[in-house]
Amino acid sequence: MGLMLQVALLCSLTILSFSSLSSSLSSNYYHKSCPQVESIVAKVVRDATSRDKTVPAALLRMHFHDCFIRGCDGSVLLESRGGNKAERDGPPNVSLHAFYVIESAKKAVEAVCPGIVSCADILAFAARDSVVLSGGPTWDVPKGRKDGRTSKASETTQLPSPAFNISQLEKSFSLRGLSMEDLVALSGGHTLGFSHCSSFQNRIHNFNSTHDVDPTLRPAFAASLKSICPIKNKAKNAGTTMDPSSTTFDNTYYKLILEGQTLFSSDQALLTTPNTKSLVYKFASSKKAFHTAFAESMIKMSSINGGQEVRKDCRFVN
Incomplete structure (x- = not known):
């Protein structure tokens, strides 16, 4: 526990040093x-x-x-x-x-x-x-x-891990000067892309001592995930798209959270506090509200910086 506290304090001090540079x-x-x-x-x-x-x-x-x-x-x-x-x-x-x-x-x-x-x-x-x-x-x-x-x-x-609960997510984001509102908005980035089975296996196999599958998942959706990612599947590239419109930056992700059809535990976790749940509903009902919040949170997140030089080649230090 002492080591974890030391790590947390170190992260806090590091993030504070990042934030002080954002004004530049x-x-x-x-x-x-x-x-x-x-x-x-x-x-x-x-x-x-x-x-x-x-x-x-x-x-x-x-x-x-x-x-x-x-x-x-x-x-x-x-x-x-x-x-x-x-x-x-x-x-x-x-x-x-x-x-x-x-x-x-x-x-x-x-x-x-x-x-x-x-x-x-x-x-x-x-x-x-x-x-x-x-x-x-x-x-x-x-x-x-x-x-x-x-x-x-x-x-x-x-x-932050795809398996994080809301407390773990809040801690991870707050260490970087980001709010719960930023958490919900930035999670909307999950509307794009693909996930490998390893990131959501915890929800569809041996979920806990009483459920093999996460009960918050819609049964038909869970069954489709299990068919894609059977327990013994070792294929590196096995997985599925984050949502059906995985190349379009829309608010489908939030609608899927409400339907029990998102991939990660961290997605479903957004329904576990009143504040984050209300934001999920807000963004599910208004793509404009989501887009506005996402842009604001991206500006905030991307302003954390702690570098020292302008590299000549992005792959190597000068």
């Missing part, structure tokens, strides 16, 4: 030094998405996973070197993909504005562009992040 970000940071940067990144993301419809979900998830470790510092983009195993090779991140999109965008930006735009900013732009391309809202991304020089796979245990 600005909307016009590249106004003179690289005014074309956002259009350059948007084109790279758009071209990649035209070839692979899974790119938007991948980039949005990548940005989230980056911000939740050391702040939005591009540390998730660093490759493992020597004896150091980087974040991208940590267990929760092994399914991340589309790193090539950020690397391509960085090369395109460097060709026009060498040494000016951080990889962390490029990833933040790409996440926003991914949402827009999927039919979601746009927002003015705060700019001026610096890239971090540290990336450790061991720190990916700090990422």
Whole structure:
């Protein structure tokens, strides 16, 4: 228990140091030094998405996973070197993909504005562009992040788990200066993408001592998941889409929560407090309300930064 408290305190102090740097970000940071940067990144993301419809979900998830470790510092983009195993090779991140999109965008930006735009900013732009391309809202991304020089796979245990309950979720988000409202809004990102069986096996096999299947799941939905993910299934790529409209950034996710048809325990957990439950109902009934809240929470989350440099190559420190 003492060790857990030490870890929590360390996380708290680290997040406070991130937050103190967010004031240095600005909307016009590249106004003179690289005014074309956002259009350059948007084109790279758009071209990649035209070839692979899974790119938007991948980039949005990548940005989230980056911000939740050391702040939005591009540390998730660093490759493992020597004896150091980087974040991208940590267990929760092994399914991340589309790193090539950020690397391509960085090369395109460097060709026009060498040494000016951080990889962390490029990833933040790409996440926003991914949402827009999927039919979601746009927002003015705060700019001026610096890239971090540290990336450790061991720190990916700090990422919120799909199996978290509401108390665990609240603690994880609050350590990063994010509210319960931010939690519910940002969870809406689950409207995009695909999940492997490992992320929801806990709900459909040996759920607890009295139920094999999570009783909050709709029976027919649980049966379909069990057919996709039988207990002995070891296939790495087995899984299913997050919702039926998994390439469209809509509010279907919230409707599915109310119907008992979402994948993660952390999704269903949003119905377990009055505040979060009311927000689920609100976003389920209004796509506009969800889009507005999501954009606001993304600005808030992406303003956490703790980097030190502008990398020449997103894969390696300078």
